[in-house]
Amino acid sequence: MDWELARNAFWPILSGGLTGTIPLTLVSFAIGLVIALFVALLRLSPNVILAWIGTAYVSVIRGTPLLVQLFIVFYGLPNLGVVIDPWPSAIVAFSLNVGGYAAEIVRAAILSVPRGQWEAGYTVGMGTARTLRRIVLPQAARVSVPPLSNTFISLVKDTSLASTILVTEEFRKAQEIAAGNPDQILLLYLEAALIYWIFCTALAAGQSALEKRLDRYVAH
Amino acid sequence: MSPTDATGAGPEGPGDVLEPEDRARRGTPLLTVRGLHKTFGDNHVLRGIDLEVRRGSVTALIGPSGSGKTTVLRSLNGLAMPDAGTITAAPSRRQVRRGVPDAESPAGEPLTLDFSRKITKQQRFALRDRSAMVFQQHNLFPHRTVLQNVIEGPVQVQRVPRAEATWRATELLERVGLAEKRDAYPHELSGGQQQRVGIVRALALRPELLLFDEPTSALDPELVGEVLAVMKELADEGWTMVVVTHELQFARAVADEVLFLDGGVVVERGNPERMFREPRRERTRQFLHRLLHPME
Ligand SMILES: Nc1ncnc2c1ncn2[C@@H]1O[C@H](COP(=O)(O)OP(=O)(O)O)[C@@H](O)[C@H]1O
Ligand SMILES: [Mg+2]
Numbered sequence: 065m066d067w068e069l070a071r072n073a074f075w076p077i078l079s080g081g082l083t084g085t086i087p088l089t090l091v092s093f094a095i096g097l098v099i100a101l102f103v104a105l106l107r108l109s110p111n112v113i114l115a116w117i118g119t120a121y122v123s124v125i126r127g128t129p130l131l132v133q134l135f136i137v138f139y140g141l142p143n144l145g146v147v148i149d150p151w152p153s154a155i156v157a158f159s160l161n162v163g164g165y166a167a168e169i170v171r172a173a174i175l176s177v178p179r180g181q182w183e184a185g186y187t188v189g190m191g192t193a194r195t196l197r198r199i200v201l202p203q204a205a206r207v208s209v210p211p212l213s214n215t216f217i218s219l220v221k222d223t224s225l226a227s228t229i230l231v232t233e234e235f236r237k238a239q240e241i242a243a244g245n246p247d248q249i250l251l252l253y254l255e256a257a258l259i260y261w262i263f264c265t266a267l268a269a270g271q272s273a274l275e276k277r278l279d280r281y282v283a284h
Numbered sequence: 285m286s287p288t289d290a291t292g293a294g295p296e297g298p299g300d301v302l303e304p305e306d307r308a309r310r311g312t313p314l315l316t317v318r319g320l321h322k323t324f325g326d327n328h329v330l331r332g333i334d335l336e337v338r339r340g341s342v343t344a345l346i347g348p349s350g351s352g353k354t355t356v357l358r359s360l361n362g363l364a365m366p367d368a369g370t371i372t373a374a375p376s377r378r379q380v381r382r383g384v385p386d387a388e389s390p391a392g393e394p395l396t397l398d399f400s401r402k403i404t405k406q407q408r409f410a411l412r413d414r415s416a417m418v419f420q421q422h423n424l425f426p427h428r429t430v431l432q433n434v435i436e437g438p439v440q441v442q443r444v445p446r447a448e449a450t451w452r453a454t455e456l457l458e459r460v461g462l463a464e465k466r467d468a469y470p471h472e473l474s475g476g477q478q479q480r481v482g483i484v485r486a487l488a489l490r491p492e493l494l495l496f497d498e499p500t501s502a503l504d505p506e507l508v509g510e511v512l513a514v515m516k517e518l519a520d521e522g523w524t525m526v527v528v529t530h531e532l533q534f535a536r537a538v539a540d541e542v543l544f545l546d547g548g549v550v551v552e553r554g555n556p557e558r559m560f561r562e563p564r565r566e567r568t569r570q571f572l573h574r575l576l577h578p579m580e
Contacts, residue, residue: 183363184423187416188437188489191409198440202427280469 066248070255073241077234077256081263084233088223092155093216096162103167104174118167125164131225133157138229154226162219169211173204206278213271217264224260234259302522305377306492310340313374314414314493314524315360320369320399322355322548329355330366331548337493337526339374342519344535344556345528347545348571353528356545357495360526361415362408366399373397376414377492415493416486420501422478424470430457430481431466434488442489449488456484460514476507483514494518496527532575536560544568 106118125133138153148156177200185195227236238256242249313336320333329352337343337360345353358364359371373395397407416437424433434453438444444452457463460480462473470478479499486494496515500508512534519525519538529535535542535556542556544565552559552568563569573580 178423180419180421180423181425183417184419184425186363186412187361188485189409189413189441190437194440198436199425206427 065251066245069241069245069248070251073238073252073255076241077237077252078259080232080237081234081259084226084231084236085220085223085260085263088151088154088158088226088231088233089216089220092158092223093162093219095155095159096166096219097212099159099163100166100170103163104170107167107171108174122164122167125161130157130161130222131228133161134225134229150226150230153229154223154231158219158223158226161222162215165215166212169208169215170204173208174200176207177203209275209278210271213267213274217267217271220263220267221260303377303490303492305380306339306524307522309374309380310522312339313337313372314339315374316370316372317356317360318370318372320356320359320366320371322352322359322364322366329548330359330369333369333545333548333550335543335550337524338540339492339524340522341540342525342527342538344539344542345526345545346530346532346535346542346571347551351545352548353545354497357417357497357526357528360411360493360495361417362397362403362412363417365403365408368400370399371397371411373411373414376410378413414491415495416489416491417495417497418479418482418486418499420498422470422475422482424478424481424485426470429467429469430462430473433470433481434485437485437489453484453488456487457481460484474507475503476510479503479507479511480514483511483518487518492524494523494525496525496529498528498530500529500531530575532556532560532572544571546571 103118103121106114107122109115109118134154134157137148137157138150141148174196181199181203182195185199190198223233224235226233227239230236235256238252242252245252315335315337317333317335317337320330320335321328322330333352333356335343335356345356347353355364359366375394395407395410397403397411425436428436431450431453434456435444435446435449438449438452439446454463454466457466460483462477462480462484465473465477465481470481473481482499499515500511503511508531512531515525515527516534516538527535527539539556541553542559543550544552544559544563544567546567552563552565554564559568560572563572
């Protein structure tokens with residue numbers, strides 16, 4: 065074990081995480097949530113065509129590998145003349161992917177809010193959109209925090225796939241260093257794994273704190 | 285319409301509680317319901333309901349479970365959409381006050397919803413705009429404090445300035461003895477307190493009509509009284525109320541008219557005193573008997 069190398073590699077790998085993994089995760093997740101809400105509303109729509117579009121979207125996203133989705137966007141689309149840089153390609157693929165998974169979570173959360181809440185919104189004079197926004201979604205948000213946190217933590221790890229389309233994030237940094245030190249690959253990859261683990265553990269702690277905060281208006 | 289149109293039915297409540305346009309029209313019809321029918325699948329739930337709600341009156345709906353009471357009540361504010369029949373609503377307070385036509389019905393004309401035709405969103409909103417509802421399960425917004433629950437409608441929908449809405453809400457909460465709970469969340473309250481907040485939330489909308497769907501049925505027995513007391517006070521003040529209830533004592537003390545529903549029809553209607561003493565229909569007699577002597 066070359067501890068000297070490990071120490072020297074720590075900061076480059078970590079900074080790959082801070083400047084690559086984390087922003088990629090945050091941006092993709094934020095866009096993914098917007099897609100998810102939109103798709104969930106499609107699926108809940110009384111219009112069968114809209115509902116079908118939502119269902120089809122979720123089915124395709126969940127029924128195909130993320131790596132394939134990533135390759136289609138980055139290596140596939142250029143065949144249609146659509147050439148996208150590595151970073152935006154990764155964001156597009158990850159956002160669409162999160163959108164598909166989170167849509168189901170959001171849909172279930174909206175359905176978990178009792179009908180009486182909708183009716184109470186209507187009887188104070190609100191329409192469907194306002195009742196959704198002010199009454200139903202805040203309650204649905206609380207319900208969906210645990211499963212969405214899991215999606216978020218999975219995304220942190222999944223962004224390592226972006227290394228395959230030339231995005232310089234944490235794992236690609238580790239790969240680059242490993243390329244010059246073939247006898248220390250194990251050490252360097254364990255080091256990268258450790259840094260992912262620290263990220264995810266910190267996020268899990270944040271998740272608990274958030275759940276506690278959101279639980280303040282619920283009886284125990 | 286002018287204040288001289290008042291017919292002045294019943295005792296005068298404290299003058300400053302009701303809106304002047306409502307007080308002036310006391311005793312005139314607020315809602316007229318004719319031939320309401322409703323089916324859920326092949327379940328014919330309402331089979332021709334007629335009902336007239338006069339301003340300042342209290343109407344009690346009684347009847348066995350499944351008889352259609354809730355569906356009637358929800359038809360009055362457009363939460364349930366009947367398949368046939370009409371609901372006619374007198375010009376709203378807003379119309380009278382502004383003296384200008386609303387989009388849904390030109391000035392002075394009543395609003396008519398004919399359920400055998402397509403009901404527009406505007407019509408449904410116009411009907412709902414006149415009333416506020418208190419639910420059996422309070423349906424308070426769990427993620428909002430008591431105060432936020434109460435001002436949600438006034439601030440978000442009616443565009444009342446927040447300071448004014450807060451001030452009015454606090455005053456209403458004081459009236460029902462809950463001023464010190466204004467920053468509590470609903471789950472921190474007892475069932476009776478929750479229901480009183482539900483009533484305040486309804487009152488804060490300044491409705492012309494208050495709808496109650498078994499407001500005490502979900503409460504522990506010792507909490508029923510505090511809610512009924514508030515409702516009785518409102519009735520005494522001259523609020524127009526339609527109440528689905530199993531509390532016969534309350535209905536006798538407060539209601540001007542009782543409707544006994546069974547199987548989606550009004551089997552008997554009339555003055556509560558008279559109906560409870562000498563029901564004219566056998567089915568009414570049996571129902572009242574069962575309610576008063578549940579063990580037999
Ligand atoms: N949304 C609904 N969908 C299907 N059936 C319903 C619905 N609401 C009420 N019903 C049925 O209509 C009948 C009358 O219900 P309801 O008006 O709630 O009666 P009540 O309030 O007198 O108990 C019952 O048989 C009930 O099952
Ligand atoms: Mg009912």
